[in-house]
Amino acid sequence: MKKILLFVISSLLFLGSQPLSAQKQKTEAAYEVIERVSGQSGLPVKFSLKPNKEKEEGSTYFQYKVDKGTLMVEGSSPVALCRGFYDFIKSNRSGIYSWSGNNVRFPEELKESPLKRVVSPFENHFMCNVVVYGYSMPYWDWARWEKEIDWMALHGIDMPLALVGYEAILARVWKKMGLTDDEINHYFVGPAHLPWMRMGNISGIDGPLNEDWHRQQIALQHKILKRMKELGMKPICPGFPGFIPEAFKRIYPDLEIIQTHWGGAFCNWMISPEEPLFSQIGTAFIREWEKEFGANEHYLVDSFNEMDIPFPAKGSKERYELLASYGDKVYQSIRKGNPNAVWTMQGWMFGYQRDIWDYETLGALVSKVPDNKMLLLDLAVDYNKHFWKSEVNWEFYKGFYNKPWVYSVIPNMGGKTGMTGVLDFYANGHLEALSSPNKGRLVAHGMAPEGIENNEVIYELLSDAGWSDKEINIHEWLKEYSYNRYGGYPTAVRKCWDALLESVYGTFTDHPRYNWQLRPGTVRNGSINISESFFKALESFVSASGQLKDNPLYLADLSEFTALYLGGKAELLVKAIDWQYEIGDTVRAAKFEKDFEYILKGMDVLLSAHPTLRLERWIDFAHKQAATPEQHKQYERNAKRIVTIWGPPVDDYSARVWSGLIRDYYLPRWKHYFASRKTEVRFDFAKWEKAWVEESKGCSPQTPPIDIVNTARSLVDYTAFITPALIPNEEKGQLGSWTVGAGKTETLSFQVPANWLEKLSAIRIEKKAGKGTVVCSRLTLVMDGNVLVDEAAGNVLNNEKRRAVYPVTLSGDIRGNNGVELHLQIENTGQEAISGQVLLLD
Secondary structure, eight states: OHHHHHHHHHHTOTTSSSOHHHHHHHHHHHHHHHHHHHTOSSOSEEEEEOOOSSOOTTOSEEEEEEETTEEEEEESSHHHHHHHHHHHHHHTTOOOEETTEEOOOOOSSOOOEEEEEEEOSSSEEEEOOTTHHHHTOTTOOHHHHHHHHHHHHHTTOOEEBOOTTHHHHHHHHHHHTTOOHHHHHTTSOOGGGHHHHHTTSOOOSSOOOOHHHHHHHHHHHHHHHHHHHHTTOOOEEEOOOSBOOTTHHHHOTTOOEEEEEETTTEEEEEEOTTSHHHHHHHHHHHHHHHHHHOOOSEEEOOOOTTOOOOOOOTTOHHHHHHHHHHHHHHHHHHHHHOTTOEEEEEOHHHHHTTTTSOHHHHHHHHTTSOGGGEEEEEOOHHHHHHTSOOOOHHHHTTTGGGOOEEEEEOOOSTTOOSOOOOHHHHHHTHHHHHTOTTOOSEEEEEEOOSSOSSOHHHHHHHHHHTTOSSOOOHHHHHHHHHHHHHSOOOHHHHHHHHHHHHTTTSSOOSSOOOGGGSOTTSOSOOSSOOOHHHHHHHHHHHHTHHHHTTOHHHHHHHHHHHHHHHHHHHHHHHHHHHHHHHHTOHHHHHHHHHHHHHHHHHHHHHHTTSSSOBHHHHHHHHHHTOSSHHHHHHHHHHHHHHTTTOSSSOOOOSOOOOBTHIIIIIHHHHHHHHHHHHHTOOOOHHHHHHHHHHHOOSOOOOOOOSOHHHHHHHHHHHGGGOSGGGSTTOOTTEEEEEEEOTTOEEEEEEEOOGGGTTTOOEEEEEEEEOSSOEEEEEEEEEETTEEEEEEEEEEEEOSSOOEEEEEOOOOTTOOOOSOEEEEEEEEEOSSSOEEEEEEEEO
8 A cells, every 4th residue: 555655656756856766766765754653554645845945935844734634735835745744644633753662643534625835934943952963962873763763753853963984984083184083083972972072162071982982983873864854854963063082183293283171171172273284184084974875965063162263363354364264274175075054053152152252253253154055043032131131143143144043042051851931932032033124144943952852842842933923822832732642621720831931931940940959058049940840841741630630641751740849849958958957956857867868769660660860771771872881880980970970070060950960970979968967977978979970880670660650649649738838937148058067177068049140249157056156268160161260268167256248240241151169168166066048140
């Protein structure tokens, strides 16, 4: 049946602009997508591919109708055909295709329907962030990649990043130039950290790589690119941005390379495009890439990720001349490898580092690149609007100098699981760009999450928004989403969404983490909006279980949503425990500690039944890529590092609410902290964390719940006593609590929310409990490895003077991203432990 149907389909394609065989291959590729996602063959579906030669407005479209029992889908590309099929499925409330599950059901009976035509306001639809290859994809096999490409096709994504195999090609080029295998592979980092090595931020973490890795990555990328191109996608492949091993100095003693620094603890080495070797490597890389994988159109080259630029001061003629020359050299190195190639560049720095990248600076960089040979990815419109609260980039840069550009958002940092994001903005924010006089050559809509398999509602919404030029009513959209995901829309689910729109999905934070996901004692308040509406929303979702308990996707969301609910309760409990220690009630603190342990264990059990939110799954991916016992250990170590301490310094950046991670990492860490408060002996967290990453094997055993619904309900009921009332007199700006044992001097560290920097005026240290005197002898504030404040002062706190205030003056354009830390040195000269707290003042 399938072959007959495909013959009929291909016979309709004589109007297309490509040869019949090429048209047939692309249509077959689209049909195979819908076979895989529906689990059926021989579907009564006819695809008609009618691409437009000219990239004119309205050229990206699909349309469909049901005629005589057959779904007739026409589209401008294979991806448009897949998107048209998926639109039909969702419009008929017949399911959804998501990372946590697939319930797409092709209707048993097709009713006649009129033509529906959807024209995208964008020529292309972009997906991925460079670092998603570290936070989500580093160890994926082809089976997982095939599902992802199917997801992209159904969601209308036709311009994905495709970066697999970069190091393998780079190694070939460098080896031909005289570097040894050891020099090359010991420069490379572990697979999960490769994105930051590619951008010049790091070197030396969890390496080396080896020929086994390179060989399987080449084979994998062949499959990825073949499938993407069969579907008519335009993959953005890697180019050479200028970062090299220091070992190149052995071959070129007079070569001028610059050591780059990032976050205070990491470095790499950069060769300037002004050096002839830059062009030599860049051109050789493109040629070697295309020799292996065939011709490609878009190449990604980013040389300044979160780094200063080594150019003269703003306003100087030398600065702009050097930048123009720099941009020209980068482009020419690509052009010589492929005259038709387009230099693609990420635009995170456009908003994040405007103190460096003003209008004239970026303009100079791109000035000598032909307009049609550059694509700028405006990655983070949501950050402009809701975090930095700055002018959007297309206005600031006045349409990006007539260069084609992509409207995009970053709805996730680090693969964090916590809920955040203004859904109404994600639905309609792009309409502002479309209507702007400064929209310039806006050619694509996109999403650039650092990590996926989280907050799935956001990505479903964004993919719909990219095919719409009209305002989306978020309430109506959530109704249809619920019908497709859960098979129904009971009142309790409606109330859940309404309340989430008032809390986590009506607000935006760049790093949504609970306080218990950060090193104990370093932070008081997490950054997730756990308001009363948040708790009411998720309680309402749990209450819908009687009606929806037989739906697998509802059960998946029930385990996740309940875990996030319990995470909010655990955050309140951490603060309540600290409060009890501050006032000296250790008995009640011990009771709350047992409650905390019970809640985290319950979260872990619930999530052990989730399709994706499990550390075991993550480690299994890493193990499957290993060809030797040593690689097995190395890849597990690397996989654990990226989701916990990240690098040598502790960071907790990725903050996953995952089964396995909760029971084996977060909870034991807190139990050590609680024990240290009782014994007054400070626990060495850094040593323990490093040992867990580098020496522990796999995960401890866990048994999924037999009944997810009853488990979720009982845990929600158990936590009813946990309310903000357990933390009386909580003040704005409370950062954390501290305890210093008798006769001891401690250096205490606290994590400062980055959004406090612009309003921070002072830091207050308070003594709360214990007899005697403490001396606050040093205060240091550090942002992304850079020292902002370093003050030595002998402030004495005792029963008469219980507070010390440190005024803080910071420059107005300061902006933290990866981490802001406060370090306090406190000496206890008394005969018993003394406790207190730290507050930020605006």
